Amino acid sequence: MIKNSSPYHEAGALLNEHLEKRRGLKSIAFDAHSSGKKKGTAPDKATYATVCKTLQHLAIINEVLSHDNLSKSIGFESVRNKGLLYVMLYELLFGKYKSIRGGGKIKRQIVKNEKQLRREAEVCVAKRHAAGGGDDKTVKIFPRYIRVNTLFDNLANVGDMLKKDLVATSATTGDESTTNETNTSIYVDAHVPDLLVLPPTSSSWLHPDHELVKSGKIVLQDKSSCFSALVLAHGLGELTSQQPCDYIDACSAPGNKTSHLAALVHSIVGYDTSQPEKKRKGNNKINHAPKSTIFACERSSSRFNVLQERMRQLVPPSDSAANNVEVVPIHCDFLKVDPADPKFANVRAILLDPSCSGSGIVNSPDRWMESIDNDDNGVQQKDMKRIKSLSNFQLVALKHAMSFPNVDRVVYSTCSVHDEENEAVVSKALSEVSTDDPNDGWELFAPVCLEHWPRRGREGGVGGLTNDQAQCLIRCDGQDGDETNGFFVSFFVRKKLVCDASSGTRRMINDSLIPIYAGQFADACKNVASTSASLEHHETSEVVELEDNNSMQNKNIGESSSGILNDKSAKKREKKLAWKRKQAQLKTERMKRKEAISITAAKDSKEGR
Ligand SMILES: C[S@@+](CC[C@H](N)C(=O)[O-])C[C@H]1O[C@@H](n2cnc3c(N)ncnc32)[C@H](O)[C@@H]1O
Structure with a gap:
């Protein structure tokens, strides 16, 4: 067999599979790992990053090729390995070194037309900038959010440790156009307790190999995805804390929200780690608060394994004195879980964060693909079919959650921005479970802990919700200034409980000395987005950190340090x-x-x- 001379062969093959089969890039990469294929068949971190970057530039590459029928005139239309062609064009026109490594026929063909290609690329970039779009249309940079795992440490301690790292790294990662103060500042999020906000440049060194991540003290979790557990635990205000109970996380892998819920429940029924160690130990001796159990369901075997591993990493053993919450992973289809099973008799609250289109994740490679071939309404026919089937499943799962006899709170969330997966599911569930009994049935409740979050659900539209109902819903839009990925949260409460809950108060959110974030990194985010060097950092870190549907792949890409992917550079x-x-x-x-x-x-x- 002739050995392929191009170092981009693997990236080209991955891109071809993505383009031809229209399968999510991260699913392909994930399956390659989890199917236990031979070493070498699963993409490594660098290959995955190259494909992401190529995809991100695919729209502009196609723009270059379509100008004056360039693609035809220089013979690219006859190239069969389109994936390899795109990767090489990305490397030449937009890559870090603006050159193509290795050899091969496609490279020779490109190099023969290099001048013309570069000229066209310059014209296209200039046109985009003149139109005010730049790269902003596809790349959004957010501050780096870090959730402190309060089951292991507290905000102030972790804040101190990260501050030292920030100071140490600011000299190299800081952008010249931002001040050193910006590059070394650290804040607490205004909405999510225990969420730290760091400068966007910290994405370059705060990755899954960082000591604090490996020790389980911090979780790289985007802000909006912290809303689900927060609302389930504190949506009713302080009232929730009076009744320790069990929980179900219906679709839980890789477990970001499960572990967040565990930390919040622990702080409700237990004591939090912000107290000095000695005092806490003293408290532990006399506190006999009942334990809460979180049953974490997951259908997929490979994801279930990751879930188990992450729970071991993020939740202390249930018999440890300092933990009042136990996470029990269950490998099952949530739709088949029997609501009458005595095991779940004390379950009062369910978190349902089911599979969704992920359309809210602004820097997802799959979204870059979507933006290339969507029609004017933003959704292609093929995608519509997929969204329809997802929303059918989401509705069935939501109604199943509502059928647990003792459950009185359900959070339904997605990282989708499509009404079909959000308001429409909510509206159908409400109408299909409605009853005449004033004490039964469900109502939407505006989460008290997010009362100051401005973006709300959509009234009317495909969901047909009233204004009052829409005001109960939380939406996030990363494309419209929310500094976090697109997300949707709804909070259902049994009617009976709504009457009792009206006196709920908002929980105090910041008792550390760290100031509260109020958009101080907004300029830094713009600067990072507009410099290609910083973009390199950001893209690579996004590859390992995308949330939800993506966290699994994250985990796998991030697992390089534990041996699945060979990443010597992490140690370096x-x-x-x-x-x-x-x-x-x-x-x-x-x-x-x-x-x-x-x-x-x-x-x-x-x-x-
Ligand atoms: C959006 S992800 C959940 C992310 C998770 N909440 C987190 O924050 O880490 C959805 C998960 O639900 C799982 N899933 C899908 N259908 C399911 C079902 N019927 N029962 C249990 N799990 C399911 C998927 O395998 C996937 O891992």
């Missing part, structure tokens, strides 16, 4: 970071010594010594 980065930390520490000590010397000198001269 860790070493470099440690070296920088040391240098920063030495510098601080030098400054202190200098300061002390000059104070003594000033004192001496004042005293005439």
